[in-house]
Amino acid sequence: MRVAIFSKSFPVISETFIINQITGLIDLGVDISILTNEIKNENVMHSSVKEYALMDHVISLCNYSGNSKFKKLLISILNFFRLIKNRKIMDVISILLDKYLSLGQKINLFSAILNLNRDVVEYKNIVCHFGDNAYYVYKMRSLGLFSGPISVVFHGYEMSRYDIVNKNLPQYKQVFKLCEIFLPISQLWKDKLIEWGCNPLKIKVHRMGINVDDFKIININKKFSSPLNIIQVGRLTEKKSILNSVKAIIIAKKEVNLVFTIIGDGDDYVEVENLIRQNKAENYIKLLGSQPQTIVKDYLQFADIFLLPSVRASDGDMEGVPVALMEAMASGLIVLSTYHSGIPELINNYESGFLVKEGSVDDLAKGIVKISNLSQRKIVAIRKNARNVCIKKFNNKILNENLYRL
Structure with a gap:
C-alpha cells in the first residue's frame, strides 16, 4: 500500500x-x-x-x-x-x-x-x-x-x-x-x-x-526525590506558558525543596533566562535549551513532576493534546497542567494527573505544593492510571x- x-x-x-x-x-x-x-x-x-x-x-x-x-x-x-x-x-x-x-x-x-x-x-x-x-x-x-x-x-x-x-x-x-x-x-x-x-x-x-513502550517506569513505587525534581519540556512559547511556570516555581520554592529543569528553545528563551537571573534562581532552575530525544528521556526518568501549564496565546493559538504530557505520563511522572483545549481529554484531575485554571500562577504554585504532599499510595495510583490512559487511548x-x- x-x-x-x-x-x-x-x-x-x-x-x-x-x-x-x-x-x-x-x-x-x-x-x-x-x-x-x-x-x-x-x-x-x-x-x-x-x-x-x-x-x-x-x-x-x-x-x-x-x-x-x-x-x-x-x-x-x-x-x-x-x-x-x-x-x-x-x-x-x-x-x-x-x-x-x-x-x-x-x-x-x-x-x-x-x-x-x-x-x-x-x-x-x-x-x-x-x-x-x-x-x-x-x-x-x-x-x-x-x-x-x-x-x-x-x-x-x-x-x-x-x-x-x-x-x-x-x-x-x-x-x-x-x-x-x-x-x-x-x-x-x-x-x-x-x-x-x-x-x-x-x-x-x-x-x-x-510509542508507549519507549517510555518505561523504572519503579512505579519510587518515592519523590529530595529535592523534588520538576521538569518542563517543549517550545518556549506563549501558549506553553513557561514564564508562568518559572514564576510558580519561585513561589512554591518558599514551601517546597525543589529543582526545576527546562528543556526547549523558542521565542521566550531570553525572557525566561532574564526572569531566572532577576530572581537569583539559577541554583535551582536550570535552562538547558533544545536536547535530542535520547537526552529528554534520560531527564524524564529521574523527574518527579512534569509541568505544562498551557494557555491560549494572545493571537488565539491553542494546544491540541500535547505529546509531551503523554510522554511524561507514560514515564511515571505526575503531570500538572491546565484546563485547556484537549488536555482534559488526556488528564482526569486528581486521578491521572492534576489540572488547574488556565493562566493562574497562584493555582499552579498551589498545585506544586499539593503534589509534594501526596501520600505514597496516591502517587503510585496516579502513576498507574496515567500510564493506562496512554496505553489505551494514546498508544x-x-x-x-x-x-x-x-
Missing part, C-alpha cells in the same frame, strides 16, 4: 508526532512518500529520522528550500517561465485565478508541478498534516500531480489562531466538500469542524500518540493500526 504524508516542512523536531506516525506506518509495511515544501536541517533531530532513513522517503516539492527571499523570488520567476515553456499554460492560469490559494501557495505550486509532473503517482491515501495545508494539497491533486483520497489532520494552531482562522476559513469550507476524510486530534476540534460546516460523517477523531501502535485500517 502506497501512502503519502504531507508536511509543510520536514523533519521538524517539535513535530515528533508526525515522525512517529510515519515510522509506525512503515512498520506496518506501508510504502511511504513524504511530500514537503521545505527540507529542514536542524542541529538536533529525532533518532528515528536516521534509523528509518526517512530522508530517503522525502520528495521535495519546492526547489528553493534554504535560499534567501531574493533568491526564492528569482527561482519562482524562472519556474513561471519554465511552465510556460513546457506548455503548462492552463495549469498556470488555473493557479493564478484560484481565489482560495494564497500567494505563497501559488508560487509553491509552480515549483511542485515541475518536480512532480513527470512521475504521477496513485496513492492509497494522502495524509495532510495541519488543515491550513489541505486546499494546497487538494490543488496538487486537481492538477493531476498525484491521485488518491485526501485525509486532513487538524492539530491546533490552525483551528485557534485568530489570523489563520480568519484567513483560511474559506479554504476550510472548500476542503470540507473536496476532501474525503477529516481527522481532528481531539473531540474539541471535531466539534469545531462541525460548527464550521463539515459533514460529521466525514470526521473521525484520530489522536496523536506516543501509537494502536493508533497507527487504526489509521492503516481507515
